[in-house]
Amino acid sequence: MKIYSLANQKGGVGKTTTCLNLAMALSKIGKRVCVVDCDPQSNLSSGLGVNGSSGNIYDVFSQRKELDEIIREVNHNLFIVPSTFDLVGFETEVKEEEKKEKILKEKIIKTIKNFDYVLIDTPPSLGLLTLNALVASNSVIIPVQGEYYSLEGLTQLLKTIKKVKELLNPSLRIRGFLLTLFDRRLRLAHAVEAELRRVFKDKVFKTVVPRSVRLAEAPSFGKSVFDYAPNSKGALAYMELAKEILKGDEKK
Amino acid sequence: MKIYSLANQKGGVGKTTTCLNLAMALSKIGKRVCVVDCDPQSNLSSGLGVNGSSGNIYDVFSQRKELDEIIREVNHNLFIVPSTFDLVGFETEVKEEEKKEKILKEKIIKTIKNFDYVLIDTPPSLGLLTLNALVASNSVIIPVQGEYYSLEGLTQLLKTIKKVKELLNPSLRIRGFLLTLFDRRLRLAHAVEAELRRVFKDKVFKTVVPRSVRLAEAPSFGKSVFDYAPNSKGALAYMELAKEILKGDEKK
Numbered sequence: 001m002k003i004y005s006l007a008n009q010k011g012g013v014g015k016t017t018t019c020l021n022l023a024m025a026l027s028k029i030g031k032r033v034c035v036v037d038c039d040p041q042s043n044l045s046s047g048l049g050v051n052g053s054s055g056n057i058y059d060v061f062s063q064r065k066e067l068d069e070i071i072r073e074v075n076h077n078l079f080i081v082p083s084t085f086d087l088v089g090f091e092t093e094v095k096e097e098e099k100k101e102k103i104l105k106e107k108i109i110k111t112i113k114n115f116d117y118v119l120i121d122t123p124p125s126l127g128l129l130t131l132n133a134l135v136a137s138n139s140v141i142i143p144v145q146g147e148y149y150s151l152e153g154l155t156q157l158l159k160t161i162k163k164v165k166e167l168l169n170p171s172l173r174i175r176g177f178l179l180t181l182f183d184r185r186l187r188l189a190h191a192v193e194a195e196l197r198r199v200f201k202d203k204v205f206k207t208v209v210p211r212s213v214r215l216a217e218a219p220s221f222g223k224s225v226f227d228y229a230p231n232s233k234g235a236l237a238y239m240e241l242a243k244e245i246l247k248g249d250e251k252k
Numbered sequence: 253m254k255i256y257s258l259a260n261q262k263g264g265v266g267k268t269t270t271c272l273n274l275a276m277a278l279s280k281i282g283k284r285v286c287v288v289d290c291d292p293q294s295n296l297s298s299g300l301g302v303n304g305s306s307g308n309i310y311d312v313f314s315q316r317k318e319l320d321e322i323i324r325e326v327n328h329n330l331f332i333v334p335s336t337f338d339l340v341g342f343e344t345e346v347k348e349e350e351k352k353e354k355i356l357k358e359k360i361i362k363t364i365k366n367f368d369y370v371l372i373d374t375p376p377s378l379g380l381l382t383l384n385a386l387v388a389s390n391s392v393i394i395p396v397q398g399e400y401y402s403l404e405g406l407t408q409l410l411k412t413i414k415k416v417k418e419l420l421n422p423s424l425r426i427r428g429f430l431l432t433l434f435d436r437r438l439r440l441a442h443a444v445e446a447e448l449r450r451v452f453k454d455k456v457f458k459t460v461v462p463r464s465v466r467l468a469e470a471p472s473f474g475k476s477v478f479d480y481a482p483n484s485k486g487a488l489a490y491m492e493l494a495k496e497i498l499k500g501d502e503k504k
């Protein structure tokens with residue numbers, strides 16, 4: 001079972017959009033996929049038309065329920081652990097127990113089985129929720145928007161990943177950097193791509209997700225881009241990404 | 253002294269870009285302005301070319317320094333309280349002292365004087381740092397991107413503002429909703445604008461900030477859009493916003 005986190009503390013770089021549509025692409029290829037919404041904003045849940053009020057990840061973090069009690073089916077190959085705004089209280093409510101970064105990892109080990117992929121969406125921060133996701137994962141996909149603040153934030157993100165690897169999860173590695181919201185007409189976007197590929201070389205996915213309004217419209221219908229606009233640039237890019245990831249994973 | 257927070261837990265909607273360029277516009281009109289970077293990402297600081305390593309807001313939240321000891325001049329009418337990544341530790345480090353939401357308010361009252369405007373940039377979350385900014389402010393500017401997730405997140409933001417007003421800061425009010433990153437060619441953007449103006453009426457600024465690549469390029473030079481591309485759509489929009497805010501404030 002491959003467990004990937006989507007992480008980048010820079011806001012609005014396409015973490016949720018990537019988690020949702022990559023998961024859907026993998027499920028359409030035939031993989032059994034579970035997505036976990038670890039963001040109080042709950043955009044992943046609402047983007048798939050799922051409401052977390054009758055059972056959600058906050059119940060799990062607060063030790064009231066197990067993951068298999070609240071998991072929901074989206075289609076026969078895709079399942080979701082929904083979130084709720086109340087999750088915002090977790091970081092200040094959790095007691096100083098020494099294993100507060102390992103709660104999600106232990107919960108996944110306990111009841112999440114029989115999936116090929118688990119994808120975890122994280123909030124735009126490097127706080128306790130994102131740490132839980134990084135500790136529970138065997139690798140991280142880092143969406144990067146082709147803009148300055150997004151590139152600048154990578155230094156801190158990589159320091160945090162390194163610290164998690166040293167102290168909490170030695171098997172954590174970077175699965176890849178994904179260029180998102182990419183506008184081919186802008187010099188800035190190409191400059192960021194060139195810099196990213198120069199520094200991180202083949203750790204940057206070949207697939208680049210273009211800016212495509214269909215990707216921004218789909219969540220208002222509670223659908224993935226595949227169900228909303230299957231022939232759009234966004235749908236083709238996320239299917240291409242799914243295939244690139246599968247090819248790389250099969251080699252290992 | 254008017255103290256405004258820029259707040260919206262949705263990531264990447266233009267909080268920092270608005271804080272920086274609105275402050276610069278007000279300072280060019282002749283107002284004396286102080287910006288406060290309350291985000292561990294420190295984008296406001298780096299966007300103005302200021303490095304917070306030798307004195308920052310984390311020193312103030314940790315009670316090691318006062319604001320007037322670390323404030324820096326950007327130009328003769330604009331000053332900044334810079335941030336640092338270390339601020340990310342504040343939310344879990346602060347003891348359960350009963351006034352943890354009021355630290356920033358008390359620090360501002362103590363040493364920040366002789367400014368016409370104080371603008372506070374916040375991280376993409378509704379955690380303790382944003383609460384400190386809301387408690388310290390007399391009003392909030394809410395940047396809203398013309399997209400579904402940004403509109404959806406407003407419900408929680410308004411609930412949080414209402415709670416802060418009831419429990420911690422009775423004088424807090426909404427100064428206005430600002431449409432940002434607006435792409436006139438997209439139906440989705442116009443749909444979000446129509447919904448926003450229908451629900452919030454004249455609380456939505458007349459000024460709309462268009463998507464303009466100059467605004468995304470400027471921070472890589474540590475400059476505001478006024479110093480980088482003074483005739484760009486972005487510069488004109490933020491100057492228009494400054495004038496609209498001044499006009500509204502003078503009426504009261």
Ligand SMILES: Nc1ncnc2c1ncn2[C@@H]1O[C@H](COP(=O)(O)OP(=O)(O)OP(=O)(O)O)[C@@H](O)[C@H]1O
Binds near residue numbers: 209
């Ligand atoms: N390739 C794309 N083309 C067009 N719009 C996109 C694309 N990817 C994402 N979007 C839109 O851009 C906005 C930001 O994307 P998204 O919410 O997925 O980012 P995020 O990193 O999860 O944000 P946050 O930091 O708030 O969690 C959303 O409104 C989304 O619909």
Ligand SMILES: Nc1ncnc2c1ncn2[C@@H]1O[C@H](COP(=O)(O)OP(=O)(O)OP(=O)(O)O)[C@@H](O)[C@H]1O
Binds near residue numbers: 011147148467
């Ligand atoms: N009007 C605009 N036109 C073009 N690009 C813009 C505009 N406003 C902001 N940007 C760019 O969009 C990205 C998001 O903006 P910004 O960082 O200001 O948002 P934010 O809400 O502060 O994000 P975060 O939630 O991470 O703090 C940045 O790369 C910025 O340079």
Ligand SMILES: [Mg+2]
Binds near residue numbers: 015016017039121123
């Ligand atoms: Mg998200």
Ligand SMILES: [Mg+2]
Binds near residue numbers: 267268295373374375
């Ligand atoms: Mg910001």
